[in-house]
Amino acid sequence: MKQETAKTLRAFAIELGIYAVLVTGYFFLVLHLLGGWLYGLEVHHRYTYAGVAILLIIGQAVVLESVTTFLLRLIGGRSE
Amino acid sequence: MFFPISGAHISPIYLVIVGFLVGILGGFFGVGGSFIAGPALRLVGLDWNFAVGTDLAHIVGKSVVAAKRHRALGNVDLRLGLIMAIGTIAGAEAGAQLIQMLKRAGNVNLIVSIVAIVVYLSISAFMLWESQKTLRSQKRRSSKEKVKGPIAKRDRSAFGPTTRTIQRLKIWPMIALPTSGVKAISLWMILLVAFVGGVFGGFLGGGAGYIRMPSMVYVLGIPTHLAVGTDLFEIIISASYGTFTHAIKGNVDILIALVMHTGAAIGAQIGAISTQYFAGPKIRLAFVPLPLIGAVIVIYTLFTGHKL
Numbered sequence: 001m002k003q004e005t006a007k008t009l010r011a012f013a014i015e016l017g018i019y020a021v022l023v024t025g026y027f028f029l030v031l032h033l034l035g036g037w038l039y040g041l042e043v044h045h046r047y048t049y050a051g052v053a054i055l056l057i058i059g060q061a062v063v064l065e066s067v068t069t070f071l072l073r074l075i076g077g078r079s080e
Numbered sequence: 081m082f083f084p085i086s087g088a089h090i091s092p093i094y095l096v097i098v099g100f101l102v103g104i105l106g107g108f109f110g111v112g113g114s115f116i117a118g119p120a121l122r123l124v125g126l127d128w129n130f131a132v133g134t135d136l137a138h139i140v141g142k143s144v145v146a147a148k149r150h151r152a153l154g155n156v157d158l159r160l161g162l163i164m165a166i167g168t169i170a171g172a173e174a175g176a177q178l179i180q181m182l183k184r185a186g187n188v189n190l191i192v193s194i195v196a197i198v199v200y201l202s203i204s205a206f207m208l209w210e211s212q213k214t215l216r217s218q219k220r221r222s223s224k225e226k227v228k229g230p231i232a233k234r235d236r237s238a239f240g241p242t243t244r245t246i247q248r249l250k251i252w253p254m255i256a257l258p259t260s261g262v263k264a265i266s267l268w269m270i271l272l273v274a275f276v277g278g279v280f281g282g283f284l285g286g287g288a289g290y291i292r293m294p295s296m297v298y299v300l301g302i303p304t305h306l307a308v309g310t311d312l313f314e315i316i317i318s319a320s321y322g323t324f325t326h327a328i329k330g331n332v333d334i335l336i337a338l339v340m341h342t343g344a345a346i347g348a349q350i351g352a353i354s355t356q357y358f359a360g361p362k363i364r365l366a367f368v369p370l371p372l373i374g375a376v377i378v379i380y381t382l383f384t385g386h387k388l
Contacts, residue, residue: 016346
């Protein structure tokens with residue numbers, strides 16, 4: 001039981017590490033580039049901004065969910 | 081990090097940690113977690129209107145992740161979620177109108193605060209009583225007979241007889257919810273539960289999952305795991321609507337929401353997976369402190385005059 005918990009925790013720590021690297025890259029590349037464009041949209045085209053905001057958050061959710069599921073499966077597969 | 085839309089300087093690490101914590105709560109309890117995320121955003125100097133709107137946008141993303149995970153675990157009743165979304169949106173609009181009426185009358189803060197405190201304390205007290213009673217009766221039963229099946233699928237409630245009486249009310253049209261194991265229930269009952277949740281959401285702010293999730297269990301008789309998953313699915317629709325209306329009023333900084341959500345995505349997965357290791361009454365018992373935190377925040381606001 002203890003061994004299983006240790007294995008799960010190790011897998012989780014690895015996943016967090018990989019995830020942190022991906023997210024840091026995401027901050028600097030995507031958000032930095034999107035910032036100016038979204039700001040312009042928010043000031044001049046509110047309705048478009050509202051639609052884009054929802055699409056962005058849902059899109060990010062779907063992508064991140066797939067990434068974390070893939071990482072969990074990958075790490076889980078290796079540790080078995 | 082500078083966020084040009086709201087003009088705020090906030091550490092992205094802080095946002096990721098807040099998102100992560102709220103994500104765990106959301107995935108486990110099926111709540112939006114606005115009673116934590118809102119004050120956490122206010123704490124770093126974000127204006128109240130941006131805190132509310134941005135939090136809603138982040139809730140959409142977090143709920144997508146958690147609901148997807150719950151769906152994979154078989155914890156989402158799509159039919160129930162879609163019906164509830166209609167009632168919630170209508171209720172949220174009614175709640176917002178109620179706030180406008182009270183604003184015109186000039187005593188909005190006092191009334192909203194008192195209602196919130198009474199509601200939060202009642203939910204906590206009731207869930208504490210019910211979950212403990214159920215756990216005690218389960219302990220007695222399990223000492224007499226060995227219960228078969230995985231922990232997660234065993235869900236009983238001390239409020240069961242009242243729930244069955246509500247389900248027996250024959251108000252046309254009656255619908256079946258096979259995924260939730262409900263043979264027949266009035267459509268109006270589902271809409272009423274969602275509407276009341278929506279009114280509280282519009283009235284008190286946030287998604288009001290702390291009212292809707294218990295109502296789904298006790299009034300509609302939905303198993304706790306399904307109530308959590310379905311509530312999250314329903315929140316995607318109602319929070320998207322809320323995000324849109326707030327965004328056109330200039331209350332959403334989507335960049336902050338996107339950063340927060342990177343933490344929430346992983347937290348929501350952990351929360352959702354964790355539900356599989358707890359029986360329904362234990363999840364309900366663990367839920368008890370959440371409305372209490374909400375009550376403490378409102379009491380603080382009432383006495384100090386500062387909105388957290």
